[in-house]
Amino acid sequence: MHEDIAKVLIAEEVIEKRLDVIARKVHADFADEDSLQVVALLKGAFVFMADLLRRVPLRLEVECLNVASYHGGTESSGQVDFLDRKLPDVNGRCVLLIDDILDTGRTLAAVTAKLREMGAREVKTCVLLTKDKKRAQEVEADYSGFEIGDEFVVGYGLDFDGKYRNLPYVGVLDPSIISS
Numbered sequence: 001m002h003e004d005i006a007k008v009l010i011a012e013e014v015i016e017k018r019l020d021v022i023a024r025k026v027h028a029d030f031a032d033e034d035s036l037q038v039v040a041l042l043k044g045a046f047v048f049m050a051d052l053l054r055r056v057p058l059r060l061e062v063e064c065l066n067v068a069s070y071h072g073g074t075e076s077s078g079q080v081d082f083l084d085r086k087l088p089d090v091n092g093r094c095v096l097l098i099d100d101i102l103d104t105g106r107t108l109a110a111v112t113a114k115l116r117e118m119g120a121r122e123v124k125t126c127v128l129l130t131k132d133k134k135r136a137q138e139v140e141a142d143y144s145g146f147e148i149g150d151e152f153v154v155g156y157g158l159d160f161d162g163k164y165r166n167l168p169y170v171g172v173l174d175p176s177i178i179s180s
């Protein structure tokens with residue numbers, strides 16, 4: 001275990017088993033569509049996206065969007081910024097939106113609204129983690145890997161100040177790291 005991690009919340013093998021289940025659901029739900037546009041949110045979703053999509057044998061296309069809602073700390077800034085100059089053409093398409101974690105709900109709400117405004121026919125949302133808390137925006141994920149308590153986690157794509165995304169599990173940081 002990494003020395004900055006106080007405890008492993010979700011082990012790698014547990015994540016892998018859960019991905020098999022989510023992938024089967026996604027496959028079944030989109031099996032009748034001739035094409036699926038996946039939109040994954042960077043950077044947090046990159047590990048989840050790669051591991052999940054390799055389990056989904058559909059004819060799909062992947063786009064990644066850069067959005068920012070955190071600015072170095074552990075609290076959402078309350079504002080969602082789209083950092084890309086060009087957004088993917090989703091007009092008339094079925095979209096699977098992938099993010100790492102549903103926290104305040106602002107990111108999923110803002111990106112879902114944007115994709116609908118751009119003419120997406122259907123938007124389904126998929127997150128690795130859902131935090132059990134009151135959200136700023138009422139939004140639920142159509143697919144969610146795990147429900148966790150309202151604590152700050154890192155690993156498997158999730159960062160603290162840009163670090164720990166490469167850990168193969170989801171863990172809780174040692175409190176001394178956040179306060180230092």
Ligand code: IMP
Pocket residue numbers: 044069070076099100101102103104105106107108151152153154158159160
């Ligand atoms: P929301 O817009 O508040 O739902 O959260 C969106 C983003 O906040 C996620 O995509 C993450 O990048 C980040 N985030 C929220 N909670 C955590 C956490 O516990 N650890 C790391 N990043 C988090």
Ligand code: MG
Pocket residue numbers: 044070158159
């Ligand atoms: Mg982040």
